[in-house]
Amino acid sequence: MKGATRRGLFVSFEGIDGSGKSTQARRLAERLRAGGAEPLLTREPGGSPGAEDIRRLLVEGDPHRWSPTTEILLFTAARRDHLERTILPALAQGQTVITDRFADSTRVYQGAARDGGALRALVDRLHAEVIGTEPDLTLVIDTDPEVALARGLARRSGEDRFEEMGLDFQYRLRDGFRALAAEAPARVRLIDGDRPEAEVAAEVAALVAAQTARPPPSAPE
Numbered sequence: 621m622k623g624a625t626r627r628g629l630f631v632s633f634e635g636i637d638g639s640g641k642s643t644q645a646r647r648l649a650e651r652l653r654a655g656g657a658e659p660l661l662t663r664e665p666g667g668s669p670g671a672e673d674i675r676r677l678l679v680e681g682d683p684h685r686w687s688p689t690t691e692i693l694l695f696t697a698a699r700r701d702h703l704e705r706t707i708l709p710a711l712a713q714g715q716t717v718i719t720d721r722f723a724d725s726t727r728v729y730q731g732a733a734r735d736g737g738a739l740r741a742l743v744d745r746l747h748a749e750v751i752g753t754e755p756d757l758t759l760v761i762d763t764d765p766e767v768a769l770a771r772g773l774a775r776r777s778g779e780d781r782f783e784e785m786g787l788d789f790q791y792r793l794r795d796g797f798r799a800l801a802a803e804a805p806a807r808v809r810l811i812d813g814d815r816p817e818a819e820v821a822a823e824v825a826a827l828v829a830a831q832t833a834r835p836p837p838s839a840p841e
Contacts, residue, residue: 628715629832630707630753632722634800635761636793637782638768640813640820644761645720647821648828652716660710663720664698668705671698683784688734689742695726696746703753723747724758724800724808729782732796733789754807757831759824760797763813765790 631648633641642663649661665675674694678686686694699722710717726747731740769790782789801810811823 626714628711628713628717629757629828630711630717630719630755631828631831632719632724632755632758633761634721634724634728634758634797634808635763635813636765636768636790636797638771639761639763640768640771640817641759641761642720643817644759644820644824645718647817648824649718651821651825657716659716659718660706661718661720662702662706664702664722664725665695666698667702667707667719670701670705674698674701679781681781683781685781688730688739691734692726692730692739692743692746695730696750699723699726700750703751707753719755722755722758723751724760724797728793728796728800732799733792756807757827758804758808759827760801760808760810761813761820762794762797762810765794767814 633645635641645661645663649659652659664671665678666672674697678691678694678698707717707719726743727740731737731743765787769787798810801808809827811820811827813820
């Protein structure tokens with residue numbers, strides 16, 4: 621439609637804890653800014669004031685603080701606020717939105733890696749009813765779980781509740797993300813993260829450039 625603002629590109633980064641996805645999300649935002657764009661870099665859980673409040677409940681404290689079902693509800697509440705207040709307004713203005721985690725993390729962490737995968741159907745139902753939005757492109761940084769876990773714990777960020785669930789949990793997460801890439805190959809791309817940071821960043825940039833060449837839908841006026 622003439623005069624309509626073209627919807628921005630929505631890119632998410634995923635991966636196990638310590639995979640380097642946050643670094644790659646930041647590098648992509650910096651690359652786009654250097655090219656004259658004004659991308660929005662955000663994160664989950666978080667990305668809006670209310671969602672940041674919920675983040676502290678989820679990433680701090682004892683690993684067994686919440687049941688998997690309660691985690692799903694908390695993540696979904698945070699995601700809805702993030703979507704309403706941050707992501708959708710930016711996309712409507714034509715900005716590229718880069719988020720460090722989105723719904724695929726819940727599909728994998730709570731839907732696949734906990735309770736033997738029994739909660740995936742619940743995750744999908746809540747996503748359909750409450751979120752209803754997928755990234756245009758999801759980049760999974762695939763990394764050796766032992767290396768990633770050591771890196772994550774070494775940060776001593778105070779937000780290591782999921783790292784403290786142990787190495788077996790990290791392997792289940794990796795399997796979950798790989799399965800997700802096979803499930804949605806048009807959207808989810810698996811990237812070898814066990815390479816120099818600059819090589820990973822170059823592949824990320826190439827995939828985003830290819831996605832940008834596909835015109836996104838126009839946002840409503």
